[in-house]
Amino acid sequence: MHNVSEQKLIALDHAHVWHPYSAMGSGQPVYPVVSATGVRLTLADGRELIDGMSSWWCAIHGYNHPVMNHALRAQMENMAHVMFGGLTHPPAVELAQQLVSLTPASLQTVFFADSGSVAVEVAMKMAIQYWHAKGQPGKQHFATLRHGYHGDTFAAMSVCDPVTGMHTLFSDVLTRQFFVDTPQCRFGEPCTDAHIAPLAKTLEAEHQHIAALILEPVVQGAGGMRFYSADYLKKAHALCHEHGVLLIFDEIATGFGRTGKLFACEHANIAPDILCLGKALTGGYLTLAATLTSNNVAETISTGKPGLFMHGPTFMANPLACAAGLASLQLLRDTPWQQNVQRIAHGLEAGLAPCRAFESVADVRVLGAIGVVELHHPVEMETLQPRFVDAGVWVRPFGKLIYLMPPFIINEDDLATLTRAVTSIVADLS
Ligand SMILES: *Cc1c(COP(=O)(O)O)cnc(C)c1O
Numbered sequence: 001m002h003n004v005s006e007q008k009l010i011a012l013d014h015a016h017v018w019h020p021y022s023a024m025g026s027g028q029p030v031y032p033v034v035s036a037t038g039v040r041l042t043l044a045d046g047r048e049l050i051d052g053m054s055s056w057w058c059a060i061h062g063y064n065h066p067v068m069n070h071a072l073r074a075q076m077e078n079m080a081h082v083m084f085g086g087l088t089h090p091p092a093v094e095l096a097q098q099l100v101s102l103t104p105a106s107l108q109t110v111f112f113a114d115s116g117s118v119a120v121e122v123a124m125k126m127a128i129q130y131w132h133a134k135g136q137p138g139k140q141h142f143a144t145l146r147h148g149y150h151g152d153t154f155a156a157m158s159v160c161d162p163v164t165g166m167h168t169l170f171s172d173v174l175t176r177q178f179f180v181d182t183p184q185c186r187f188g189e190p191c192t193d194a195h196i197a198p199l200a201k202t203l204e205a206e207h208q209h210i211a212a213l214i215l216e217p218v219v220q221g222a223g224g225m226r227f228y229s230a231d232y233l234k235k236a237h238a239l240c241h242e243h244g245v246l247l248i249f250d251e252i253a254t255g256f257g258r259t260g261k262l263f264a265c266e267h268a269n270i271a272p273d274i275l276c277l278g279k280a281l282t283g284g285y286l287t288l289a290a291t292l293t294s295n296n297v298a299e300t301i302s303t304g305k306p307g308l309f310m311h312g313p314t315f316m317a318n319p320l321a322c323a324a325g326l327a328s329l330q331l332l333r334d335t336p337w338q339q340n341v342q343r344i345a346h347g348l349e350a351g352l353a354p355c356r357a358f359e360s361v362a363d364v365r366v367l368g369a370i371g372v373v374e375l376h377h378p379v380e381m382e383t384l385q386p387r388f389v390d391a392g393v394w395v396r397p398f399g400k401l402i403y404l405m406p407p408f409i410i411n412e413d414d415l416a417t418l419t420r421a422v423t424s425i426v427a428d429l430s
Pocket of ligand 1: 115116117118120149150151152216221222250251252253278279
């Protein structure tokens with residue numbers, strides 16, 4: 001199978017394989033990639049592309065990293081997997097201990113899940129079980145922000161933006177949640193009473209039905225790549241406390257340095273009751289996510305009825321994935337990632353700034369190692385994707401957004417190639 005021709009591979013792919021948010025038979029291009037090292041993806045036809053996506057926020061250290069490879073090989077020779085019911089192992093315990101020490105002090109327990117979506121499901125179940133144990137079983141709904149994205153499973157979908165998440169399609173299976181207008185205060189700006197009023201109103205009116213407020217702190221990712229004021233989080237935190245609503249931060253995209261802080265909640269200096277991590281947790285090597293919570297939530301769930309937390313995936317705390325997580329954290333400790341992210345922020349700002357002059361562009365924004373060009377109209381992926389590939393870069397726009405979030409190890413030249421490709425393609429759209 002490894003030897004099938006490139007044409008045959010693409011034909012078989014078109015015939016049998018679904019891709020994310022895709023239509024079978026659409027004929028949309030897919031590019032066979034045969035290897036990846038550092039910030040470069042090598043295609044089957046020999047072309048090399050500079051990666052501007054980090055494989056959706058994950059590959060923060062780049063691809064084929066010797067330290068990561070070594071850690072995984074060592075773990076594999078020892079034990080690739082073992083069930084987690086009644087058994088435990090060093091990679092899981094060490095990773096949990098390190099996550100506890102890196103995140104806000106009140107978060108003391110770790111539930112390992114297989115993907116970000118599952119980590120969100122787990123967080124939502126924790127919130128419901130917490131209130132059930134406290135004798136408030138009526139608190140089974142959630143408040144959340146418009147333009148959010150929390151994953152593709154049903155409970156996670158129920159708190160995604162109802163329009164981009166196509167809630168009408170699944171109306172009978174999705175729980176109705178309480179949607180609050182997305183924050184209008186931009187990152188770095190203060191959050192006024194008017195900015196927080198929509199959330200205040202919802203929590204005041206509906207708190208007896210609301211188990212938790214779930215949101216992506218500072219950066220709303222796949223729901224629109226919006227950056228908002230850290231001040232908003234402080235006010236939201238106080239409102240949750242006031243109304244007896246738990247606070248869940250979904251840092252699956254923002255976690256592990258992407259916004260310039262190790263976790264986005266550090267911009268506001270507050271701790272949520274429950275924290276979801278995923279994506280870059282394993283440095284982009286394997287799927288693994290984690291839901292952290294406080295002793296208060298954990299003890300309440302564990303001592304109330306039914307006396308246990310109702311979740312336990314087959315591949316929970318997979319040792320290979322945990323070993324990848326430990327190696328990735330080691331690399332973060334051993335590399336000047338803050339300087340790298342700051343350097344990338346400057347490069348993105350300088351490189352994307354010319355886009356501000358183009359008619360087709362509504363906004364250009366940069367935060368940490370995230371650069372976004374928002375257009376007035378949705379782009380045609382079919383025509384744009386091949387143009388980026390021809391320019392030697394891997395950039396995957398969606399809707400009105402062309403964005404870059406390269407691996408932290410990218411150098412100035414490669415970053416400049418990325419921003420030049422975006423700038424020239426956006427110029428042609430105008
Ligand atoms: C990607 C993402 C998820 C879902 O993670 P999966 O691993 O794709 O299930 C949830 N929340 C946020 C903020 C994300 O960016």
